[in-house]
Amino acid sequence: MIVSSSKRNLQWIKTLWMMYILFPFRIKGIERVQNIIYYGISILLFGIYIYILSKRRIEKVYFRDAFFYLFIFTILVLLACFVPIVKNTKDFSYLQLYEYYLGRIVIVTGSCVLVKNLREYIDLLMYAVNTYVLFSVALLIPRLHYFYQGILSLDNSQLTRMQELYSQAYYTRFGLQGYSGFGCTIMCSLVVMMCCYLIVERLSKKKTIKKYITHLLIALIGTLM
Numbered sequence: 001m002i003v004s005s006s007k008r009n010l011q012w013i014k015t016l017w018m019m020y021i022l023f024p025f026r027i028k029g030i031e032r033v034q035n036i037i038y039y040g041i042s043i044l045l046f047g048i049y050i051y052i053l054s055k056r057r058i059e060k061v062y063f064r065d066a067f068f069y070l071f072i073f074t075i076l077v078l079l080a081c082f083v084p085i086v087k088n089t090k091d092f093s094y095l096q097l098y099e100y101y102l103g104r105i106v107i108v109t110g111s112c113v114l115v116k117n118l119r120e121y122i123d124l125l126m127y128a129v130n131t132y133v134l135f136s137v138a139l140l141i142p143r144l145h146y147f148y149q150g151i152l153s154l155d156n157s158q159l160t161r162m163q164e165l166y167s168q169a170y171y172t173r174f175g176l177q178g179y180s181g182f183g184c185t186i187m188c189s190l191v192v193m194m195c196c197y198l199i200v201e202r203l204s205k206k207k208t209i210k211k212y213i214t215h216l217l218i219a220l221i222g223t224l225m
Contacts, residue, residue: 011127014114017041018128021107022187025177026153039103045110052113073102122194126215129191132184133222136175145174152178172225180225188222191215 021042026034077098115121139145149166166179173180195216199209 014124015127015131018111018114018124019131019176021111022125022128023132023175023177023180023184028151028153031153042107042110045113046106047110049110049113073098122198126191126194126219129187129222130215130218132175133188133218133225136180136225137221139174139176140172145171148176149174149178154178185223188219191219192223195219 020038024038111124112121115124139148166174170179175184195212198212199216202209202212
């Protein structure tokens with residue numbers, strides 16, 4: 001019973017962490033602490049994942065392909081630094097974009113440590129996305145909505161459009177990370193597609209589909225918000 005409870009608590013921690021890396025948000029006053037936790041744990045998990053891979057027998061061709069893509073990425077980063085200097089434009093926005101996506105690759109790759117196989121990863125992804133949807137539904141409550149809006153730390157893109165994004169027209173698109181835009185809808189749509197596939201697969205094997213029906217319904221709500 002204690003083991004079952006511990007496993008359930010661990011699953012919740014994994015789900016909440018996965019939700020946080022998919023939909024990161026910052027609270028006013030503790031942004032620095034959140035950044036330390038966010039990047040610290042992500043780098044630790046990434047390091048563990050690379051260590052696990054190094055202990056496994058993986059064909060050299062996969063490492064060769066990985067280093068090739070890393071080489072291309074490095075060239076693009078160097079160009080993003082070199083071109084603005086040569087042209088004297090002082091526009092390093094592309095470098096910031098590469099830095100952001102490199103960080104996302106490290107963070108998402110590190111999350112692979114949380115599961116044993118692809119099916120578990122898909123399940124974790126569905127739980128994480130749908131947990132975010134449920135939080136978004138809870139934030140439809142006016143008192144909770146405006147309280148959370150007041151303590152949420154916004155990025156520059158949201159600050160410049162704050163009056164528009166936090167108007168009544170976008171009331172239902174408010175989630176833990178603030179304005180939940182197109183990216184959140186894509187994630188919900190991805191969960192819907194995965195649920196449809198798994199439901200068909202499990203029906204063909206005469207297995208229960210109750211869990212995936214629930215995931216499907218919650219994800220559909222997310223696409224409509």
